[in-house]
Amino acid sequence: MNVFGMTVPAGFELATSIAIIIVKIAVIVAVTMLHVLYATYFERKVIGHMQVRLGPMRVGYHGILQPFADGIKLFFKEDVVPAEADKTVFKIAPIIPVFATLSAVAVIPFFDGFVIANINVGLLYLFAMSSLAAYGVIMAGWASNSKYSFLGGLRSSAQVISYEVPMGLSLVGVMLLSGSLNLTEIVKAQQQYWFGMYLIPQFLGYFVFMVSAFAETNRTPFDLPEAESELVAGYFVEYSGMRFAFYYAAEYIGMIVMSCVAVICFWGGWTLPPVLVDAVPALAAVPGIVWFLAKVYFHVFLYYWVRATVPRYRYDQLMSLGWKVLLPLALANIVVTSVVKFFAGS
Amino acid sequence: MNIPFPNLMPVAPEIIITVAASILLIFDLALRNKGPLAFLSLLAAGVTVYAIIQPASLGETFGGMFISDSYSVYFKLIFMVNLILTVLISLKYLQRQKAEYGEYYSLLLFATAGMMLMASAKDLIVLYLGLELMALSTYILAGIKRHDIKSNEAAMKYFLLGSFSSALLLYGISLLYGLTTTTDLYQIAAYLKQTGSSMPLLMSMTLIAVAFSFKIAAAPFHMWAPDVYEGAPTSVTAFMSVGPKAAGFAVIGRVFLMSAFQGMQADWTPILIGIAILTMAVGNIVALSQTNIKRMLAYSSIAHAGYALLGIIAGTEEGLHAMMTYLLIYAFMNIGAFAIVILLDKGDEIKDYEGLSKSRPLVAALMLVFMFSLTGIPPTAGFIGKFNIFMAAIKAGYTWLVVIAVIFSAISAYYYLRVVMNMYMKEMKQEAAIAPSPSLGLAILITVLMVFIIGIMPSVVIG
Amino acid sequence: MLPKIFFGYFAIAMVVLSLLIITRRNPVHSVLWMLVLFFHIAGLYLLLNAEFLAAVQVILYAGAILVLFLFVIMMLNLKEEISGERFEGAWPLGVSVSAIIFVLMLLTTGDFVHGPVGKYTIEVIKSETHAKALGKLLYTEYLFPFEIASLILLIAIVGAIVLAKRRS
Numbered sequence: 001m002n003v004f005g006m007t008v009p010a011g012f013e014l015a016t017s018i019a020i021i022i023v024k025i026a027v028i029v030a031v032t033m034l035h036v037l038y039a040t041y042f043e044r045k046v047i048g049h050m051q052v053r054l055g056p057m058r059v060g061y062h063g064i065l066q067p068f069a070d071g072i073k074l075f076f077k078e079d080v081v082p083a084e085a086d087k088t089v090f091k092i093a094p095i096i097p098v099f100a101t102l103s104a105v106a107v108i109p110f111f112d113g114f115v116i117a118n119i120n121v122g123l124l125y126l127f128a129m130s131s132l133a134a135y136g137v138i139m140a141g142w143a144s145n146s147k148y149s150f151l152g153g154l155r156s157s158a159q160v161i162s163y164e165v166p167m168g169l170s171l172v173g174v175m176l177l178s179g180s181l182n183l184t185e186i187v188k189a190q191q192q193y194w195f196g197m198y199l200i201p202q203f204l205g206y207f208v209f210m211v212s213a214f215a216e217t218n219r220t221p222f223d224l225p226e227a228e229s230e231l232v233a234g235y236f237v238e239y240s241g242m243r244f245a246f247y248y249a250a251e252y253i254g255m256i257v258m259s260c261v262a263v264i265c266f267w268g269g270w271t272l273p274p275v276l277v278d279a280v281p282a283l284a285a286v287p288g289i290v291w292f293l294a295k296v297y298f299h300v301f302l303y304y305w306v307r308a309t310v311p312r313y314r315y316d317q318l319m320s321l322g323w324k325v326l327l328p329l330a331l332a333n334i335v336v337t338s339v340v341k342f343f344a345g346s
Numbered sequence: 347m348n349i350p351f352p353n354l355m356p357v358a359p360e361i362i363i364t365v366a367a368s369i370l371l372i373f374d375l376a377l378r379n380k381g382p383l384a385f386l387s388l389l390a391a392g393v394t395v396y397a398i399i400q401p402a403s404l405g406e407t408f409g410g411m412f413i414s415d416s417y418s419v420y421f422k423l424i425f426m427v428n429l430i431l432t433v434l435i436s437l438k439y440l441q442r443q444k445a446e447y448g449e450y451y452s453l454l455l456f457a458t459a460g461m462m463l464m465a466s467a468k469d470l471i472v473l474y475l476g477l478e479l480m481a482l483s484t485y486i487l488a489g490i491k492r493h494d495i496k497s498n499e500a501a502m503k504y505f506l507l508g509s510f511s512s513a514l515l516l517y518g519i520s521l522l523y524g525l526t527t528t529t530d531l532y533q534i535a536a537y538l539k540q541t542g543s544s545m546p547l548l549m550s551m552t553l554i555a556v557a558f559s560f561k562i563a564a565a566p567f568h569m570w571a572p573d574v575y576e577g578a579p580t581s582v583t584a585f586m587s588v589g590p591k592a593a594g595f596a597v598i599g600r601v602f603l604m605s606a607f608q609g610m611q612a613d614w615t616p617i618l619i620g621i622a623i624l625t626m627a628v629g630n631i632v633a634l635s636q637t638n639i640k641r642m643l644a645y646s647s648i649a650h651a652g653y654a655l656l657g658i659i660a661g662t663e664e665g666l667h668a669m670m671t672y673l674l675i676y677a678f679m680n681i682g683a684f685a686i687v688i689l690l691d692k693g694d695e696i697k698d699y700e701g702l703s704k705s706r707p708l709v710a711a712l713m714l715v716f717m718f719s720l721t722g723i724p725p726t727a728g729f730i731g732k733f734n735i736f737m738a739a740i741k742a743g744y745t746w747l748v749v750i751a752v753i754f755s756a757i758s759a760y761y762y763l764r765v766v767m768n769m770y771m772k773e774m775k776q777e778a779a780i781a782p783s784p785s786l787g788l789a790i791l792i793t794v795l796m797v798f799i800i801g802i803m804p805s806v807v808i809g
Numbered sequence: 810m811l812p813k814i815f816f817g818y819f820a821i822a823m824v825v826l827s828l829l830i831i832t833r834r835n836p837v838h839s840v841l842w843m844l845v846l847f848f849h850i851a852g853l854y855l856l857l858n859a860e861f862l863a864a865v866q867v868i869l870y871a872g873a874i875l876v877l878f879l880f881v882i883m884m885l886n887l888k889e890e891i892s893g894e895r896f897e898g899a900w901p902l903g904v905s906v907s908a909i910i911f912v913l914m915l916l917t918t919g920d921f922v923h924g925p926v927g928k929y930t931i932e933v934i935k936s937e938t939h940a941k942a943l944g945k946l947l948y949t950e951y952l953f954p955f956e957i958a959s960l961i962l963l964i965a966i967v968g969a970i971v972l973a974k975r976r977s
Contacts (some may be wrong), residue, residue, distance in 0.1 A: 124864035131872025486968035527924035
């Protein structure tokens, strides 16, 4: 075994590989959390500028240290547990979404060969983890013993479950085309086209996926669980301090994960369209992580853009959009994709 | 990869009936009056009967998971009789009950498709899935009067105990799979012939026997039957007192006598004898104290399951045939009796029948025929059925068991004839109102004719 | 050795969790324990290299079905059931029946001789990947049961609508 050119002495292979994995995990968690911090900052900046405001300006140059100030404030705030709450469930609930979304990062290939766990059912694993996030919401809603939280929790979990169906189906087209559930192989399979991404053959799937991803992460225009005007803050109304921050963090990690999935499944991951690389060979020298992050940032920006543009849906509109528009679209996409693949293959 | 397209001829009846059921679901959207749906389901049943009796439909398909042989064909015809008669008796009854949902007919068809799959299953997975298809449809049918609390209770009880029995069945199947690593019934039989009996095998056999006993409502797994039969709409009661029972017997015959446990007869016969005696005892004795006719018929149906089990216990070709004939006859006489219950505006309690012969002599006479047939009095079909099954058991050397069965059969005369006595010897309290309709009349005509035809010329169903 | 330790852990944990599920007084807690149980079932699947099944177990059972369970339980507000003695009267009978079955099972496990090893050993699944092997089987050898299963799901949908539709 070889690490950075040094040979590992015999008998230490297992220990070394475990150590490498731990280092990888530490790096990725640190980088992800940093992204979360600055995702909040950029959200406020982007929306501020879209609304002709400046956004945070006080802490550091153009408010660049604002996220740290927020983090420190939340960290030192009192952790209030309501007297009538189901204490154990109340305390466990915020950990679940953070745990689930962070675990999802484990299977995401950031560039060729760099992934913590390169598993065969990577895509399904992502679904599994994103579906677990609903537990944090429903448990918080129930355990807080408050009407606002409960309604928010019910709404949110109904929404997440409903939109998981079209989201899962929207990716079936990708699975059909690539013939794999492994995320690295999905990225590599997209290189067979000159444009190097499934965005074009799977535009319907991409559309359904993006809309569902907005709903899955409870973002505007589908942020009904926390609809401030009706439910105060929805399921986490009773939370404060660090536990509140956990929910916040989970939401942003969720956004980043969803953006990563969109990039991997529809935008060719860390690769560039072959036609572009052929035209400008110098592009091949740029590390893949640059393209990957650029594409992810674009999707995160999309979240902000939509938030600044589109008003919130009504709850019944949200449900009928999911079941009556997105689901049939996703199914149609599967049918068309499989028919085309069948005839193209034979 | 090249996959050979499976031969669809043997499954044609199942395909026809499921396609028809799906079409009914779509038509239901467009129709306000649900009458045409009943006729469509009759049409579908007719086409299916035609497909069943085609000689080309015999054979195996889907890699030997499905088999269509004379055994399954006979059972499928029983299911068709059950389906057609049920549709005929339901038509006006549902309107009266304000439960006229279009889904009713397609659920009947789906349930029948499930039964047909059970009768044709050559693989434990297909068997289990067919059973679930049938069971799920009947749970819903039992609760189809959804604003009626008794109907809800029936559906709920049926569902809970049904899933419980499914779990037992799956447990038995998983043990069997572990022992043989195959789910093909005939391969299991071949493998077990080499290895012989063992404790885990006995365990699996018992679990499977218990699960099927739930389905045929044999004691001590009959607890659900009276409540479910009472609560469900009467037409559904008629349907599920015949269909699922016959399907249950079809798989018992297939699994225990014809395939998997064929070589283990010495092991399972005592289990089934115990169940049969208990079933006849519980069914007949508890029926004595019933005041509601649907509950009484529920216990009577439990008792009849006990008689039919004798055919399996006999373990011979003749016993199997007798069991099949018995179930066909039971379909006619039992649905006939339920048809009369439906015909009467108020006919759920046994005391509603007091003096019926004065106000409605024809109805009383018809009920008399069905009660005689259920008791087993010649020249009705019920006598032929019992006679055949007892003869088969005696020939197989179970004379003592037949003696017990005859004693219980004599006890059963008390409660069947009590209805007759109520009709003919009690004073009329009030004029009994009836709700006749052409389809119901047709159903009663068919059943009463068949009861007599089989009773007088048994050769039409035997052989 | 390692697989045995894992199996032992999962098996024991599953039994303990099942006991926790049926002994909790608060039904919501029962469901949450069930969630943990489902993870252990998924773990057992992973031990068999059945990664597809493991993922589906978490997505469908933990992620969807159990959430619906929670919904129903929360909506029903089961406070009265919790305090009532209704479900506790049958304790002795239930325990004795379970005990008898348990003893019987113990007696049978000793004699258990499993049948011939099938085609799909862990090695074969590893080389072919689980999702692929499963997919091929489902659409060829097990096509017929697969179709019946889809009918069963259709019935379930129809049933839910028939039984729950509002009075028109």
